[in-house]
Amino acid sequence: MQAEPEQNELPPMLASSWKRSRKWGVDPKSVQDELLTDGELEDRRERMRDLFQACSPVLETLYMQVRHSSFMVLVSDRDGYIVAKWGDPPFTDRASRVRLDIGANWEERVKGTNAIGTSLAESKPVSVWGNQHYCEENRFLTCYAAPLYSPTGELLGILDVSGDARLHHPHTLGMVITAAQACQARLLLHQARRELVLQMREADALMESMSHPMIAVDTDGQITRVNQSAARWLGHAMADCIGQPLTRWFDPDDVKVLLTRSDRDVSVLKPALADSDVSWVAKPIQDERKRTFRIHLTGRIPADSHSDKQEPVSNLVVGCPKVREVFELAVRIAPSPLTLLIRGETGTGKDRLARTVHEASGRKGAFVAVNCGAIPETLVESELFGYEKGAFTGARKDGYKGKFEAADGGTLFLDEIGDMPPASQVVLLRVLEEKKVTRIGSHRPIPVDVRVIAATHQNLEQAVAEGRFRADLFYRLREMELVLPPLRERTDLRLLAEHFLKKVEQELGRAIGVSDEVWPILEQHDWPGNLRELRQVIRQSAYQACLIRGVDWISLQDLPLLRREEPGSEKTVSLLSINDAEERAVAQAIQAARGNLSEAARLLGIGRTTLYRKLHKYPHLKPRC
Structure with missing residues (x-):
């Protein structure tokens, strides 16, 4: 047991907490616990249902950072009762012996100075380490806590990470604070989505009347x-x-x-x-x-x-309700200054969604797009943050204004953020926090007003767990999140294909039809390249029909990668050739990556989950251990 600290050794916030604990009459040697019944616990969890529905991805990701490390994640309500926990034995068993567990009250009046209770009392983030705890039985703990607020600023509870005092690290508090802020942002998005659904139902009821x-x-x-x-x-x-x-x-x-x-x-x-x-x-x-x-x-x-002729109107083609909801949410959150993370497979239109947010935001500056995966690792920082003249060999004589400065007053779109090198992640996080950039070769910070939108097709939670992506940057980028479904899950493939065909008609200067037997083939395809692949297939098929065959309609024989049966057989089209091409691409990528599935997925431009699904389809391609 650690010795009790002197009053002047405690930080001011904790010194005040110790005074309150004495005033409450808390006995540091014998704690009288307050526990909820099962029914009371269920009632309190129900009151926080919105928080858990909205914030479960943040809480689960935070747990992934501390699992198997003698730490645990806890959430209390605004009265100090613990209503949720994530952790692993044997530490959780040890914590339960001092009632650091679901259903227990950790207000200062019950437990004396502790992270949950003191954060509640002060409405501020706090860390309490070892003998800084008022009660002796809790001094084996190191705890970090931050308040959880609703979008309107109402205190909902406390987010806490607690662990073995021997593993104390002050930076853990920053991780908890960032996670709490991410929870508030997700609650805002959750509320906006619920209001949108309500408004849509009201509008439907009005129109139907x-x-x-x-x-x-x-x-x-x-x-x-x-x-x-x-x-x-x-x-x-x-x-x-x-x-x-x-x-x-x-x-x-x-x-x-x-x-x-x-x-x-x-x-x-x-x-x-x-x-x-x-x-x-x-x-x-x-x-x-x-x-x-x-x-x-x-x-x-x-x-x-009818009226006089005018120029035709251009339309954004979104016929799928799931995609339309994403774009409607994008417009609603556009005026917010919060950073936005867009997720989706390659080719799903993440860049178009980012432009939609920019156009609806009212920001008068430029929309600047950067593909983080296309920039050599050694040039990422100079490309984003700029450099002064003579900063390094080969630098421009007059220096270079980076993308952050180019997007001042506007929006910076960081595509493929998961490919950003770790060293650049540190600098990016600092710029996001300070809203200032410092060019390479300079010590003068330059203020910038930039809305940052990041996009990725990768599983960033897994990248964080594997140490390839910083957890604090992940939380900072995901203050808001939108997810675009792949084309195979959309319901408007035909509408999209017709839209792409109209553009090809303009190129060729002629109307082009599509045979009825083509549509089932297009609808059955998996579309690993999503919208980008569909656009290319339609364009290639139209040129094949018009320029090679000299006709004005697309038929089965014009579809790329589709193999027709031999003459005399039934007039059917096989998708085996598409599968053959896909199988060959997967095999070549695995061979080029020497069996590394993460690298193979990157070469194919798909996520690891998608690659695993394809390996289940082609089990003979799985690398042998």
Whole structure:
């Protein structure tokens, strides 16, 4: 047992805590524990359900940093009762003997000076090490705690990491503080998502109550909602209308006029079908942010009275509800100054999502994109932070303004952040914290106002656990998080393919159709390259059809990597050649990486989980130990 410290040896915050502990009458040699019943514990956990739903990834990642190291992670409520813990024996067994366990109260009035109780009392982060604990039985502990706040600043509880006092390290407190801040950011995102769902349900209920056709669109003219009456007129199920452009049913020039008018104007929408003899009267109703419209289709008039021609409207193609929700959340959080981490496989459109956030943020500076994996390790810092003239051999005579300075007042997009070298991670973390950059060869810090968005296809939690990525930088970058699903999980492949085909039609100057038998083949493909692969397949197929075969439609024989059966056999297409190509690519990557699966996944541009799935598909390719 460690000796009791002198009062003047304690930090001021802990000295005040010791005074409060004496005032409470806490006996340092004999603690009277306060424990919850099972029912009381369940009630308190229920009150913190939102926190655990929103923050479980942060808490689990924090636990991964301390597992098997005589440390544990604890969460208490605002009354000091421990409601959750993550840890491993034998340390958890030892901690339980002093009731550092679920259901126990660790306020100062019960346990004297300790990290949970003192952080509650002071509403500040605190570390309590060894004999700084008021009660003798707790002096084998070193504890680090930080308050957990709601998005409105309400104290929800305490996040604590406790361990063996012999393993005390002051930097652990910084890790806990960063995790607590990440929890608050995730709570904000959780709240925004819940409000968005509520607003969408209210809007759906309002529209469905209308008896006449009603369509809601965004400012790009994409349909976001329809009521049953409008869906019947459009000739599709309600779900199939969502994400489609108005121009699919109405003249593009009329749609352009409609979207540029105020809610006091009435527009005429001429149907896109050439043989239609009627048009619709449409009245737009803008929301308070003037970002979405509800269009009442109130009557029909002769088709020849439509408005003057305008330039066609360009549309962001998002027909999948899951993807649309991600983009809607992106717009909602765009004005926030918090850093954002975008996750998704290679080719899923992370750069487009980042640009959407920038465009909706109101920031007037530039959008600057950097691929961290494409910069040589020795040049990362000079590329990001710049350098003074003569800073090193080969430097420009007049120096170089780095990407942070180039993005001042705007947004810096750090793609493939998982490939950033460890030394550069340290500098990046310092710039994010201080909001200043110092060029190589200079000692003068330069203030920068930059919104940072990072993106990765890697499993950063695993990278943190393996020591390849800093935990504190990971938490700092993931103040907000958005995840883009792969193309194989999206429901709008056909809409996307048609969008890419329209661009090829513009290149070739001719209309191109797609045979019905092509769509099932495209829909069955796994699309490891996601949107990028789909765009290339459509482009290559269109050029094959038009320039090689001289026809205006894409058929099975035009699809790259697809092998047709021999003449005389049934007219079917086999996907075996796609699988063959995939199998060869996986085999070559594993061979080039000498059996290192992490390196093989990087060479293929996919995550390790995806590679493992493919090895399950091709078990003979698994490296032998």
